[in-house]
Amino acid sequence: MVQIQTDYSNLTRERNELNNSYNILAEEQDQLQKRFEEMNNERKDFQRMIQDKCHCGCWRSFGSKYYYISSEQKTWEESTEDCRQKGTDLVIINSEEEQQFLIDLNKRVWIGLTDQEKEGVWKWVDGTALSTRNWLPSQPDNYREEDCAEMKVNVHRSFLKWNDIPCSQNNYWVCETVDV
Structure with missing residues (x-):
C-alpha cells in the first residue's frame, strides 16, 4: 500500500x-x-x-528580391550611391537564373562588380570574391583602366555578357534588395 x-x-x-x-x-x-x-x-x-x-516602371520583382532598373545613366560610383540611398546595392549575380533575368532586361547596366581595390582581383560590392564568371570572351581586359563591370546587350546570344569598362563612363544600373 x-x-x-x-x-x-x-x-x-x-x-x-x-x-x-x-x-x-x-x-x-x-x-x-x-x-x-x-x-x-x-x-x-x-x-x-x-x-x-x-x-513608375522602375522596380521589378524576381524570385524573392526586387530590382530597381534605372531610367537614366550615371557613373559606377554615382550608381552605387543611388542604390545605397535606396537601402540597396548594385546587383550581385548569384545564379544562372539571376543572370538570365538581367539579360532579359535587354539593357546595358552596371553590376556590382569591381577590381578598383586591386587590379585583376574582382569583388562584388559586398566584399565577396568572384566565383561565377560570365565574362565576354577575352574579358576582362583592362584596356583603358577598366575597373568596373557592366552587363552588355546585343552581343552574340551567349550567356557570357560581362565586360569591364572605365568606372567614369555613364551607364544604366540595377539595384538589388535583400531577400524579402
Whole structure:
C-alpha cells in the first residue's frame, strides 16, 4: 500500500511538471506566432511600398528580391550611391537564373562588380570574391583602366555578357534588395 501511495505521489509530481512544461511551451509558441505575424506584416508592407514604386516602371520583382532598373545613366560610383540611398546595392549575380533575368532586361547596366581595390582581383560590392564568371570572351581586359563591370546587350546570344569598362563612363544600373 505504501508503494502505491509513493507511485501515486511520483506520478502526480511528474504530471504537474509536465503541465508546467506544456504551459511554458504554449506561451513560447504564442510569442513565436505573434513575432511571425509581425514579420509577415512587415514583409507585406515592404512589398506594398515596392509595388507602389513599380507604377513608375522602375522596380521589378524576381524570385524573392526586387530590382530597381534605372531610367537614366550615371557613373559606377554615382550608381552605387543611388542604390545605397535606396537601402540597396548594385546587383550581385548569384545564379544562372539571376543572370538570365538581367539579360532579359535587354539593357546595358552596371553590376556590382569591381577590381578598383586591386587590379585583376574582382569583388562584388559586398566584399565577396568572384566565383561565377560570365565574362565576354577575352574579358576582362583592362584596356583603358577598366575597373568596373557592366552587363552588355546585343552581343552574340551567349550567356557570357560581362565586360569591364572605365568606372567614369555613364551607364544604366540595377539595384538589388535583400531577400524579402
